[in-house]
Amino acid sequence: MIRTVSAVLATSVLAGAAGMAAAQEVNIYTSRHYDTDERLYQGFTEETGITVNRIEGNADELMARLQAEGSNSPADIFMTVDAGRIYRALDAGLLQSAHSDVLDARIPVEMRHPEDMWYAFSLRARVIYYDRNDVENPPQTYLDLANDAYEGMVCIRSSSNIYNLSLLGSIIHHHGEEAALDWATGVVENFARDPQGGDTDQLRGIVSGECEISIGNTYYFARALSSDVDGLTGSTDMIGIVFPNQETTGTHVNVSAAGITAHSPNRDAALAFLEYLSGDAAQAYFSSQNNEFPVVEGLDLSDALSEMIPEGGFTRDMTNLSILGENQAAAQRIFNEAGWE
Ligand SMILES: [Fe+2]
Numbered sequence: 001m002i003r004t005v006s007a008v009l010a011t012s013v014l015a016g017a018a019g020m021a022a023a024q025e026v027n028i029y030t031s032r033h034y035d036t037d038e039r040l041y042q043g044f045t046e047e048t049g050i051t052v053n054r055i056e057g058n059a060d061e062l063m064a065r066l067q068a069e070g071s072n073s074p075a076d077i078f079m080t081v082d083a084g085r086i087y088r089a090l091d092a093g094l095l096q097s098a099h100s101d102v103l104d105a106r107i108p109v110e111m112r113h114p115e116d117m118w119y120a121f122s123l124r125a126r127v128i129y130y131d132r133n134d135v136e137n138p139p140q141t142y143l144d145l146a147n148d149a150y151e152g153m154v155c156i157r158s159s160s161n162i163y164n165l166s167l168l169g170s171i172i173h174h175h176g177e178e179a180a181l182d183w184a185t186g187v188v189e190n191f192a193r194d195p196q197g198g199d200t201d202q203l204r205g206i207v208s209g210e211c212e213i214s215i216g217n218t219y220y221f222a223r224a225l226s227s228d229v230d231g232l233t234g235s236t237d238m239i240g241i242v243f244p245n246q247e248t249t250g251t252h253v254n255v256s257a258a259g260i261t262a263h264s265p266n267r268d269a270a271l272a273f274l275e276y277l278s279g280d281a282a283q284a285y286f287s288s289q290n291n292e293f294p295v296v297e298g299l300d301l302s303d304a305l306s307e308m309i310p311e312g313g314f315t316r317d318m319t320n321l322s323i324l325g326e327n328q329a330a331a332q333r334i335f336n337e338a339g340w341e
Helices: 002-022 035-048 059-072 083-091 101-106 162-175 177-189 199-208 218-226 267-277 280-290 303-308 321-326 328-338
Strands: 025-030 051-056 077-081 119-131 213-217 239-242 253-261
Touching: 025 035, 025 059, 025 267, 035 051, 035 267, 035 280, 059 077, 059 083, 077 083, 077 267, 083 162, 083 253, 083 321, 083 328, 101 267, 119 162, 119 199, 119 218, 119 267, 119 280, 162 177, 162 213, 162 321, 162 328, 177 328, 199 213, 199 218, 199 239, 213 218, 218 303, 253 267, 253 321, 267 280, 321 328
Parallel strands: 025 051, 025 077
Antiparallel strands: 077 253, 119 213, 119 239, 119 253
């Protein structure tokens, strides 16, 4: 009797194990919204045989979903853009530590959480764009944007935008809150119009003549160089680019980052996916498909990115990205105080 029961148990355990091996999968909640990413996920399945299931959405909605699902969540990975957002996920207890010698060796130390709660996989720089015809001496630093010389010339998106919160977070880190408030107030005085639209709309403002100077992430401009972007393609020659703070703190960069969720049911597959993202093929892919910079040094950049960056490359701000997240609340308070909508 006893032997029969244990035989049945053994059989079902084996069947269970075989079933799991046949249906290995990893479930990704991602706020990356680039069509070209499909290829990135396919590459992982081709390499490992592990199926990738993906739920795409707004980062805040995905975080709310993770919170509501709690320990029943099917999610293994949370992936997003901007250090500020991955910080929010961490702060909400949605991530778990995931140590990996592969990731330690591949990802630069300032590009990962000190306790392995998340890793960054691609970089974007937040640079200054200007109208080559109208601006003889473009700003060379972020602080310069507050200079009286640029009164009525600057277009930039709203202060609730996470990219701007992280930029101000870096200014707080380097110069302190008082200087950050002076800066934000000075930039508001230089606005050409009330904040509106995304980074691409600020570039369109330069083309239409509404603004002379704007701030935006590198991949938006690279996209206009390499594909059809309404209102930009065909007009990119009139736009000059400054990689700011080359003589000081380096150009502010942000990241796309991912971590393993707190209740990941497929933790091994999740870690394999993160390691895959740090591999040469996936790293090169971030650049060739979405015009981001790989975090792993020495890989080829897309043609559009190569065209944009200064000869000999540029110096980036090496501040640990966790600090940008920690400064989010102060940044929003300072933006509000400065009247930056
Ligand atoms: Fe973006």
